[in-house]
Amino acid sequence: MQATTEPAIRVAGLGKTYRLGAFGERPSTAAAAAIQWVRSTGKQKYTLFDALDDVSFEVPHGEALGIVGRNGAGKSTLLKILTRVTAPTRGRIELNGRVGSLLEVGTGFHPELTGKENIYLNGAILGMTRKEITRRYDEIVAFSGIEKFLATPVKRYSSGMYVRLAFSVAAHLDTEILAIDEVLAVGDAEFQRRSIQKMREAARGGRTVLYVSHQLQTVQALCTSAVLLDRGTLKYSGSVEGTLQAYRDSFESFAAAQSDPAKRPGNGNLRLSSVRMEDEFVKSSQDIVVDFEAPPSRNLVGTYFVSMHINNDQGTVIAQCDSRLVGKWFDPEKPQKGRLVVRDLWLKPGQYTVDVYACQAGVLDAWEGAWRFEVLPDLPYPEFTEQSSTEKGMVFVNFDYEGV
Amino acid sequence: MEQSVQRTVITPPGRLNLPSWRELWNAREVAVRLALRDIIVRYRQTIFGITWVIAQPLVSAGIFTVVFGQIADLSTGDEHIPYFLFTLAGMLAWNLFNGSLGRASGSMVGNQSLVQKVFFPRLLVPVSSLASVVVDFLVALVLAVVLLFVYGVNPGWAVLLLPVWILLILMVGTGIGLAAAAYMVKYRDVGYVLPWLVQILLYASPVAYALSEVPANLRWLFDINPVTWFLEGFRWSLLGTEAPVTWQVVALVVAAPLILLAGTLVFQKNEREFADYI
Numbered sequence: 001m002q003a004t005t006e007p008a009i010r011v012a013g014l015g016k017t018y019r020l021g022a023f024g025e026r027p028s029t030a031a032a033a034a035i036q037w038v039r040s041t042g043k044q045k046y047t048l049f050d051a052l053d054d055v056s057f058e059v060p061h062g063e064a065l066g067i068v069g070r071n072g073a074g075k076s077t078l079l080k081i082l083t084r085v086t087a088p089t090r091g092r093i094e095l096n097g098r099v100g101s102l103l104e105v106g107t108g109f110h111p112e113l114t115g116k117e118n119i120y121l122n123g124a125i126l127g128m129t130r131k132e133i134t135r136r137y138d139e140i141v142a143f144s145g146i147e148k149f150l151a152t153p154v155k156r157y158s159s160g161m162y163v164r165l166a167f168s169v170a171a172h173l174d175t176e177i178l179a180i181d182e183v184l185a186v187g188d189a190e191f192q193r194r195s196i197q198k199m200r201e202a203a204r205g206g207r208t209v210l211y212v213s214h215q216l217q218t219v220q221a222l223c224t225s226a227v228l229l230d231r232g233t234l235k236y237s238g239s240v241e242g243t244l245q246a247y248r249d250s251f252e253s254f255a256a257a258q259s260d261p262a263k264r265p266g267n268g269n270l271r272l273s274s275v276r277m278e279d280e281f282v283k284s285s286q287d288i289v290v291d292f293e294a295p296p297s298r299n300l301v302g303t304y305f306v307s308m309h310i311n312n313d314q315g316t317v318i319a320q321c322d323s324r325l326v327g328k329w330f331d332p333e334k335p336q337k338g339r340l341v342v343r344d345l346w347l348k349p350g351q352y353t354v355d356v357y358a359c360q361a362g363v364l365d366a367w368e369g370a371w372r373f374e375v376l377p378d379l380p381y382p383e384f385t386e387q388s389s390t391e392k393g394m395v396f397v398n399f400d401y402e403g404v
Numbered sequence: 405m406e407q408s409v410q411r412t413v414i415t416p417p418g419r420l421n422l423p424s425w426r427e428l429w430n431a432r433e434v435a436v437r438l439a440l441r442d443i444i445v446r447y448r449q450t451i452f453g454i455t456w457v458i459a460q461p462l463v464s465a466g467i468f469t470v471v472f473g474q475i476a477d478l479s480t481g482d483e484h485i486p487y488f489l490f491t492l493a494g495m496l497a498w499n500l501f502n503g504s505l506g507r508a509s510g511s512m513v514g515n516q517s518l519v520q521k522v523f524f525p526r527l528l529v530p531v532s533s534l535a536s537v538v539v540d541f542l543v544a545l546v547l548a549v550v551l552l553f554v555y556g557v558n559p560g561w562a563v564l565l566l567p568v569w570i571l572l573i574l575m576v577g578t579g580i581g582l583a584a585a586a587y588m589v590k591y592r593d594v595g596y597v598l599p600w601l602v603q604i605l606l607y608a609s610p611v612a613y614a615l616s617e618v619p620a621n622l623r624w625l626f627d628i629n630p631v632t633w634f635l636e637g638f639r640w641s642l643l644g645t646e647a648p649v650t651w652q653v654v655a656l657v658v659a660a661p662l663i664l665l666a667g668t669l670v671f672q673k674n675e676r677e678f679a680d681y682i
Contacts, residue, residue, distance in 0.1 A: 018680065029591060029592065029593050030591045030593040030594075031593070033591065080679065081414070082414075083522070083523055084412075084414060084523035085519075085520065085521065085522065085523050085679045086676070086677075086679040086680055087414075087416060087417045087676035087677065088414065088415070088416050089416055090416060091415075091416075092413065092414070092415050093412075093413065093414040093415075094411065094412070094413050094414075095411070095412040095413075095414070096409050096410075096411050097409045097410060098409075098410050099412070099523075101521075101522055101523065103521045103522065104521050107517065107518060107521045107522050108517070108518050108522070110441055110445060112444070112445045112448050112449070113441060113444060113445065117440075117441070117444065120437055121437040121438070121440075121441055124433040124434045124436070124437040125434055125437070125518060125522055125524065126522065127431075127522075127524070128433075129433055130433050130436075153448075176409060
């Protein structure tokens, strides 16, 4: 009887601290480590970074828990600790049941092996016994829909076939606890639909599901409860609605923190100094104009590019505007004042955020939530009708019906 | 749902992290599949396939026969044993040692994507990498046995001890390999230094020449070399050469399990941090 009252997962005081080298990077060669050690004797040798700190929660059996939070909030670290890929620095976790993890589809797939060989290899790596794989082999094959190619090395597969086979193996994992990290966003639309269906079944079948995502819609669709992580700490835990509300509300504090360049991700060889729009309110069908400034940087050789994302309040990227696509590169030797003009994007009324990334070979500066604006609730269309005419769709578009 | 649920408690890693045998056993399928993968992949899309396993020791033994037996004019220390067979036996033992060391040490870095994405007892990765080494060895051993008949060499009753030498060689190679694998996760330098050290060790060990050919003033260096210990034992069992010195046999029997244990402990101590460093 004891077993049924125990929660599936109990996390208490969980913390994970990474050591960051004092010179920014962890030494990856013994020589670099020796140099660093010699230089820093007497001084503190590294800085500590808490990826997670004092996280505690419980998940009852049969619950589908969504883990939400912005980039770098610690979602993936939490999932990695729960699936035992990496070890915690502090705290304690109790897991009642086997844990299966889908942190990536096709983990361990080998291109030279055939589809069949890969099913067995991948199944074993994901934690299935040989009996389980053999028992579910036909189901896996049927679900993937690639019966004809089982004797073909997967290197000859199209990327679609590859992903389908990989997901099929993962979807037939029979563990009591299942951890998923945004693997749903794979394959064609039809396969995605089937995959989500499979995840729903998993949760309904009395299994405990942990689901990490940026896509708040999928969390809404799949989860029965949720937790919100913010910079390594648990900010909210409870209903899905409550979590999503807390996520939206947390924007202010997040944006404030991000305005400090030292706290932003990216290697820091260049930091944007300002990102702004003329107004915090935009009318749908109006051009969206974002200005940014960047000081010159001596640490950088060669030009860099800028990519801006416009996200809705669900965290979905509505538009990516990469300066490479229009042949714009910026010279780090001079101070830069750039302007993004987005035409013909008719956003629906609501809150939007702008993320700005400055990149060269790697990410120089990642400024998420650099600006927030609101699209006013007046329609860009000539007629006004009942609400059902505008409910669907992510954006408005400039359309017409002709020939009548 | 009727069966009792498995309960796992995760806590920060302690200082001494002994492998959980139950967990290793439960995940044995991973080792089996990884081993199969290694073996299948090696000879897929090759024309000669398994022939390469036989060709490699034959060619190296042939080269050593020419260089050491003909050019340097060294002897095997035993007139009944042709130089070629002598070096081939040396190559077999050496390849088993070198193979297990090399394969085990590179296995963690070679399976990075697995280490970062899924959990299973990490020890299974280097352990499974031994399978292809052992398969290679067994194929080459069959060839050597055929040659024993061809040359009419009779090793005598000592041949019964062959499995013991094989096991001891594997222990030494794997033990060092496990420690090297753990350090290579943090420092890739190990991957560059190791082959170089092994190369030196190959020429510093009586693989292609007999111990009796070593000048007396250098002899002590060879006597304290564990590779000498198992080479002498292995050749005694396979070819019926002179029996190894007793203290060296005792030293090997004591040292081999200790090296394996030490390697396992080093590996396990770092195991839970692999995903963070690799």
